[in-house]
Amino acid sequence: MLGHLIIAWSFHRSKSGPANSQDVDLDAxxxxxxxxxxxxxxxxGAGRNSHNSSKRTSAPTGHPGVDAGRALQLQGTGSSIQQHRRTHSRSSSEGNRFKLDAAEGEKGEGVARTESPDNDSAFSDNVSMLSSESSASSGVVFILKSFTLSDQMDQAGRIKAEKIRIALExxxxxxxxxxxxxxxxxxxxxxxxxVDEKMTCAYVTRLLADKNHVHMDPKxxxxxxxxxxxxERVYEDHELLVENLMMWTRDSKNKLLxxxxxxxxxxxxxxxNYLLSHTDRGTDFDDHxxxxxxxxFFSSTGVGVPEVEGLLYLKADSKxxxxxxxxxxxxxxLYYWPKEKVKSSRDLVCLATFDVNQVYYGVGWKKKYKAPTDFCFAIKHPRLQQPKSTKYIKFLCAEDxxxxxxxxxxxxxxxxSWTNHR
Structure with a gap:
């Protein structure tokens, strides 16, 4: 505005002469x-009013031909999508629904529609149906993958367990x-x-009988x-052979017979002869x-201890x-009375226990140890193998x-009995 005023003032000033400049009609x-x-x-003001009126003006309802074209365009879009996802009958019904929506738009029931496809009801329904179908198919695929992964993990676990079992064996x-x-x-x-450490003496006895081509007999x-x-000692059938042989020394002269x-x-x-008392031994017994x-004997006491007592020769530690x-x-x-005159139970002395000791037959003791008879036996630990260990061995001798x-x-x-009790 200030520019226009300056230009107008300059124009009128140029028309007036310099002499009459002060006399110009200021009112004009x-x-x-x-x-x-x-x-x-x-x-x-006119520019501002036109700008405000453009903001307040609602979207035009449109020409019927334009709305019909848009409805047909949406229908074609929905049909092309539904050809891949739905059957022909479903697409026809959806198309009819789109036409009704277009007709309702022509009637102008007060619902404003915009050019954005996100606000179109038919397009939104299509998108929602496609999203639900996609979610369902994704869930099915996820479940199938989960089952497949679970089966693979189970199979891998079984294979691993089998490998561990084979490795342990x-x-x-x-x-x-x-x-x-x-x-x-x-x-x-x-x-x-x-032989291995799991073989019992009874099993090894059968193997040796087969190798020697003899009939297997309990003897x-x-x-x-x-x-x-x-x-020497006769191994019991239940004993483990290797366990006994591992007690031998490296330079041992021991033999297996x-x-x-x-x-x-x-x-x-x-x-x-072994389970009855001395007074009942004379009775004749048949096999039955x-x-x-x-x-x-074995059912009443399990494996008990028979009544055995009497005189035995004991080799003294000295000469x-x-x-x-x-x-x-x-x-x-095995207990004994050191003094012959005193025979009370409290005076008994334990000669040897049976927790770790074994009983052996004496061989040639009459000559070697000057034993009174040839009916000798000893009680010792199986690891005692050398002649120097005789002081830890209990030598005994019987009358017959x-x-x-x-x-x-x-x-x-x-x-x-002691082994079973333990």
């Missing part, structure tokens, strides 16, 4: 300026102790055999022979009576030789063979 100039100002204000096999043994027969021949036994100590020994089964062939006696004492067999060990067998059978039963 001011009138022109006021007219120009009024025209300028009207122009600015191989480790057990690798850690099993095995020994290569030689067993001597009565004629001096030997048979070699590979066949594996015997441990200790030449340095002049003694495969022989028939009747003393191994004497308890079962003549139980009346023996079977009943064995059944009563005094052998001395007679009265001995009593109990489950916990029958007395020796009663003590041997009684000690073997006490040993088994």
């Amino acid at each position: 100039i001011l009138g022109e300026l006021c007219a120009l100002e009024s025209q300028y204000d009207q122009a600015i 191989k480790m057990k096999e690798a850690s099993v102790k095995k020994l290569f043994i030689k067993a001597f027969s009565l004629d001096g021949s030997t048979k070699s055999l590979l 066949w036994a594996v015997i441990e022979h200790l030449p340095d100590l002049y003694m 495969f022989l028939e020994r009747t003393d191994k089964i004497r308890l079962f062939t003549h139980p009346e 009576a023996r079977a009943i006696l064995l059944e009563e 005094k030789g052998w001395k007679k004492h009265h001995f009593v067999l109990r489950a916990s060990g 063979e029958a007395t020796l067998q009663r003590w041997m059978v009684g000690i073997r039963l006490a040993k088994v």
Whole structure:
């Protein structure tokens, strides 16, 4: 506005002469300026009114031809999408619905529609249906993948568990102790055999019987022979052979014998000689009576200890030789009275226990140790292998063979009874 005023003022000043510049009719100039100002204000006001009216004006309802074209365009869009997702009948119904929406738009029921497809009801329905279908299909795919992954994990777990089991078995096999043994027969021949720590003496006995081509009989036994100590022991059937052989020293001269020994089964062939008291031993027993006696003994007490007591020779620690004492067999060990005149139970002294000790037959003691008879036995720890360890061995001697067998059978039963009790 200020620019227009300056231009108008300059124009009128140029028309007036310099001499008459002060005499110009100021009223005319001011009138022109006021007219120009009024025209300028009207122009600015008209521009503002047109701008506000354009903001307040709602969207036109449109020409019927234009709306119909848009409805047809939306219908074509919905049909093209539905050709991939839905059946022909579903697309036809949706198309009819789109036409109704277009007709309602023509009637102009007061609902304003914009050009954005996001606000179109038909388009929004299509999008929502497609989204739900996509979500459902995604859920099905996720479930299938989850089942597949679970099956793969289960299969992998089973394979891993099987590998672990095989590895443990191989480790057990690798850690099993095995020994290569030689067993001597009565004629001096030997048979070699590979045994492991799980094999019992009964099983090894059967293997040796097969190797020697002999009929397997309960009298066949594996015997441990200790030449340095002049003694031997018949292995029990339930013992583990390798466990006993591992106690031998490296430079040991010990041998394994495969022989028939009747003393191994004497308890079962003549139980009346070992399970009855001294007064009842003279009774005649047949096979049926023996079977009943064995059944009563083992069923009533499990594996008990028979009543065995009497005189035995005990080798003294010094060079005094052998001395007679009265001995009593109990489950916990072998006891005796050091003094012959005193025989009360509180005066009993334990000679040896059966927790770790074993009983051995003496071989050639009459010559080696000057024993009073040839019916000798010893009680010692299996690890005592050298002659220098004789001071820890208990040497005993009986009057006859029958007395020796009663003590041997009684000690073997006490040993088994103590093992079972433990």
